Amino acid sequence: MxxxxxxxxxxxxxxxxxxxxxxxxxxxxxxxxxxxxxxxxxxxxxxxxxxxxxxxxxxxxxxxxxxxxxxxxxxxxxxxxxxxxxxKLSRNIQTLLNLAEHHESYIRDLAINNIIQTEWSDNDLNLIELVASDRIQVLISLKEKTNLELLKFKENLKPCGESLELLMKESLKKIIPSDTYCKYLQNCALSEKWLSEEQQSWWSFSESSCEKIVELEDSEQFYAMYLDTYCTICQSDDYMQFLDNNGLLILRQILDDSPNDLLLTTKVAKILAVLSSHKETHYLISKSGFISLFAKWMRSSDLSLSLYASKSLWNMHDPTSIYADGVYLYFPLFLKSSEPEVDIIFVHGLKGGPFRTWRQKDSSDNKSPSCKCWPKDWLAKDIKNCRIIGVEYATKLSDWTSPNQDPLPLRAKFMAAKLKEAGVGKRPIIWVGHSMGGLLIKHMLEDEHLIEKSHGFIFYSVPHLGCPLASLTNNRLASIFSPSLEVRELHEGNKNLIKLNENFLEIIQHRQLPVFSFAEGSASQFPFGIKRIIVPESYAYPGIGEFRVMAELNHLDICKPKDRESDLYLETKNFILRNVFQKISIKAEEEKDYFYLRKFVCID
Structure with a gap:
């Protein structure tokens, strides 16, 4: 009954x-x-x-x-x-603040919407500032049409009586890094010398690079150097040392001293995003007054600043689903009334990144593309009820600056763990990979749970069988170029790649999963006027699924649609709708009862 x-x-x-x-x-x-x-x-x-x-x-x-x-x-x-x-109807701010803490999500949502949509008196705004919990502030921040006046700045940090540069030096001296690279960066920072731009990466470090340092010229470079060092420390197990040594106070004062400096603001936002992946830091971050800044930053036109702020807020909103370092939420940035039905995961390739690989195609008359991330700006509008995630992993071409690198299977294992920490695997997954990113995706399919939830694959010039260009380094040139591990893993005829593709074909055939592969048809430009196709057609076709050669696109542009009407974008969007998303929607439609309110169900 x-x-x-x-x-x-x-x-x-x-x-x-x-x-x-x-x-x-x-x-x-x-x-x-x-x-x-x-x-x-x-x-x-x-x-x-x-x-x-x-x-x-x-x-x-x-x-x-x-x-x-x-x-x-x-x-x-x-x-x-x-x-x-x-x-829904009350105009008593204290009542609404109490209801915004209710255990039922729909009651919380109604209360937060009421708070946002109502014009409050100054006394009510002061009450919100005094009484609203961190949880309520985060919920208000994550509403797309919110009132930022409700998020007045709260700061419980005591201002220091010494100069900021002196405070930063003293703070860094007290940190005892457990990692060799962090220790190296600490020494460089304290000596007020820094790596050249191409060396500022965890994956480009080597002892031989110690001599290739540059003198700092101004205070912005000094702050940038220290912020990069702090970020690397926070990415390690030493993040609590940063917090214990006035880390958040330093970040606040940098923002106060340089409020209009986008570079420094973005570096601060990145550190906070890294810290937010640790639940024990949430209270300290909120009490330092950063929630209101996150709300402002996530509405910025700067892609990286927006995604860093969004990551921090989502991590604080739901500590059970954490976007760790290297995992970015493209969509939805703001809270939605319904849960997503599918996850679309974008994985960049060699020397790519989540902030540049998926931009609109550059053109002679549009050198600064209007769309900096087409999965976020275009795909999210054309495919409803989805969650879109971009991942980041470090890559390099040469071992000259870093002899130590993890093999691709190990990186895939780490990345799969991070994605599962963000809740990937709870709903159907569509994988999208460019170049080496496609290989990383195939390695992640060693996880049985991810295999079970996979519903489709889109590959852009993925070297399924290796890359002839990478094989050129497997001779006398190797001693000159010192190719990195990932380049060596791409050698033509690599047995590991062949085995990886055989396993992938077995999964696809057994589960009858759709695959769409794109291949570059135009040569890429190299120094000295050299032009080469990086991944030829025969290497970009995995041996199954739909396949198309894009005659006018080179290796870098194969994942960058010219506009929303381009064949590349339409093929991508239609593949998802045709083979994956419509199946999910049809199944959900059959099970849906328009006259049954799930929120009020009572079942024995």
């Missing part, structure tokens, strides 16, 4: 709705109405319970116990209905 709640949007649909649950003919035998109705939230709710035909029950002790249990659920429903009405 069960009690159900049905929402009737229009009275004429009453009997149609009931027929979906209980046939009219047998209504008297199989259903008893709970004897109450309620009008609220724009609809009529009717409660009734039904008996199982196979095991009809009389009003014995068993049935009485079930009725008592459902009676409690029945009253819980009306209590929640009353709270919902309050959350």
């Amino acid at each position: 069960s009690i159900s709640w049905v929402k009737i949007k229009k009275i004429p649909l009453l009997f149609y709705s009931i027929r979906k649950r209980v046939s009219v003919k047998s209504l008297g035998k199989n259903a008893r109405f709970a004897g109450a109705t309620a009008v609220g939230l724009g609809g009529l709710f009717i409660g009734y319970y039904t008996k199982n035909n196979a095991n009809p029950l009389s009003l014995d002790e068993n049935e009485t116990a079930i009725l008592q249990k459902n009676k409690l659920k029945f009253w819980n429903f009306f209590n929640n209905l009353s709270l919902s009405l309050q959350a």
Whole structure:
């Protein structure tokens, strides 16, 4: 026996709705109405319970116990209905702040929306500033059409009485790095010398690069140097040392001293995004007054600043689903009323990155593309109810600056763990990879759970069988160029790549999964006027699925559509809709009951 709640949007649909649950003919035998109705939230709710035909029950002790249990659920429903009405209609700020902390998400959402949409007096705004919890501030920040006046700056940091540069030096001296590279950067920073631009990377470090340092010229370079060092420390296990040695105070004062410096602001936002992946830092970050800044930054036109701020807020919003270092949420940036139905994961290739690989194609008349991230700006508008994620992993071409590098299978294992920490694997997955990113995706399929949730693959010039150009370094040139491990892994005829592709084909054939591969048809430009196709057609085709050669696109542009009407973008979008997303939507549509309000269900 069960009690159900049905929402009737229009009275004429009453009997149609009931027929979906209980046939009219047998209504008297199989259903008893709970004897109450309620009008609220724009609809009529009717409660009734039904008996199982196979095991009809009389009003014995068993049935009485079930009725008592459902009676409690029945009253819980009306209590929640009353709270919902309050959350939607109340103009008492204290009441709304209390409801914004309710354990039911839909009540919280109604209260937050009411707070955002109402024009409050100065006294009410002061009360919000004093009383609103960190959780409420984060929820307000993650609403797309929010009122930033509700997020007045809260700072519980005591200003230091010494110069910022002196404070930064003293702070860095007290940190004892456990990592060799962090220790090296610390020494460079304290000596006020820094790596040249091409060496400022965890993956480009080597002891031989110690002599290739440059003198600092101004305070911005000094701050940038220290912020890069702090970021690397926070990416290691020493992040608490940074916090314990005035780290957040330093970040605040840098922002106060250089409020319009985008470079420094972005570096500060990156450090905070890294820290936010650790749950124990959330309280310190919020009490230092950064939530209001996150709300402002995530609405910035600068892609990296926006994504760093968004990551921090989402990590603080739901600590059970963490976007770790190297995982970025492209969409949705803001809270949505419904959960996404599919995850679309973008993985860049060699020397790529989440902030530059997926931009609009550069052109002679559009050197600064209007779309800096087409999955975020275009795909999110064309494919509803999806979550789009971009990943980042370090790559390099040569071992001259860093002899130590993890092999691709190990990197894939680390990346898969980070994606699962962000909740990837709870819903269907569509994988999109460019160049070496496609190989990383195939390695991640060693995780059985990710295989089970995979619903489609899109590859842009992925060297499934190796890369002839990489094989050129497998001779006397190797001693000159010293190719990196990832370049050596791309050698033509590499047995590991062949085995990897065989395993991939076996998975695709067994699970009947769709695959679409694109190949470059135009040569890439190299120094000294040399032109070469990096991944030829025969190497870009995995041996299964749809395949298309893009004659006018080279290796770098193969993942950069010219516009939303270009063949490259339309093929990508339509593949997702045709082979994956429509199947999910159709299945969901069949199971959906428009007259059944899941929030108010009472089931034994």
